[in-house]
Amino acid sequence: MLALTDLGLSLSTMPSVLAIFWFDVHHIGLDACLTQMFFIHTLSSVESGILVAMALDRLVAICAPLNYTRILTHYTVVCLSGAALLRGAALLAPLPLFLRAFPFCGANILSHSYCYYPDMLNLACGDVTFSSVYGLICVLCTFVVDVVFIIASYMKILGTIMKLGIQDRNWRSLQTCACHICTVLVFYLPLISLAVLHRYSQETPPILYTTMSNAYLLMTPLLNPLVYSLKSRQIQAALRKRFWVQRVIAGE
Numbered sequence: 001m002l003a004l005t006d007l008g009l010s011l012s013t014m015p016s017v018l019a020i021f022w023f024d025v026h027h028i029g030l031d032a033c034l035t036q037m038f039f040i041h042t043l044s045s046v047e048s049g050i051l052v053a054m055a056l057d058r059l060v061a062i063c064a065p066l067n068y069t070r071i072l073t074h075y076t077v078v079c080l081s082g083a084a085l086l087r088g089a090a091l092l093a094p095l096p097l098f099l100r101a102f103p104f105c106g107a108n109i110l111s112h113s114y115c116y117y118p119d120m121l122n123l124a125c126g127d128v129t130f131s132s133v134y135g136l137i138c139v140l141c142t143f144v145v146d147v148v149f150i151i152a153s154y155m156k157i158l159g160t161i162m163k164l165g166i167q168d169r170n171w172r173s174l175q176t177c178a179c180h181i182c183t184v185l186v187f188y189l190p191l192i193s194l195a196v197l198h199r200y201s202q203e204t205p206p207i208l209y210t211t212m213s214n215a216y217l218l219m220t221p222l223l224n225p226l227v228y229s230l231k232s233r234q235i236q237a238a239l240r241k242r243f244w245v246q247r248v249i250a251g252e
Contacts, residue, residue, distance in 0.1 A: 006221035034096035049084025
């Protein structure tokens with residue numbers, strides 16, 4: 001599901017990005033923009049929910065390993081996945097409807113190479129207080145709640161490992177969380193940075209603003225496959241063999 005969500009984010013974002021950088025097309029219709037915005041925000045919420053489900057998986061595997069198969073059954077996994085999808089779609093479906101009701105009477109120049117809700121809200125004419133508050137509620141009900149749960153999960157995991165003592169087996173159990181932690185950081189750090197940049201957009205250099213806005217959606221699908229590929233023992237062995245051969249040749 002993480003791979004499918006990343007693929008969906010890429011497919012939602014890349015058409016407008018490639019249109020700008022490859023074909024110098026800088027216009028997009030309102031309906032197309034609202035559709036892109038819905039999929040971007042919905043899939044971002046779904047990915048956040050998947051990261052929570054993965055944190056739960058690590059929590060059960062380390063803190064209750066004997067009950068792992070009883071707790072995380074196929075039915076439970078389907079329910080968690082469906083809940084993440086329904087939450088994102090239900091919460092974010094009203095956003096395009098709110099924006100569709102407003103006139104756009106200004107220059108209508110977006111700050112990003114894709115349609116982003118706070119960016120479009122700044123272009124709408126009229127009283128956008130309710131829409132802005134609803135967007136904040138969506139953030140609180142998705143990303144903030146998810147981050148709190150992930151942090152609480154890892155605090156519980158660390159507490160369990162410390163009680164068991166620092167042994168090789170317990171240390172290997174903690175290492176299994178490394179890929180998930182990297183994925184969480186890759187997803188949330190650009191998201192938080194972009195939110196901060198929107199708050200201080202007047203003082204932000206244009207190059208930094210453009211870089212972070214593209215990294216928010218393009219860096220996560222790019223790095224996640226690398227993070228989980230490097231976990232494979234076969235790939236690790238191939239990399240060690242490759243670099244060892246290079247060092248031998250360089251030495252000769």
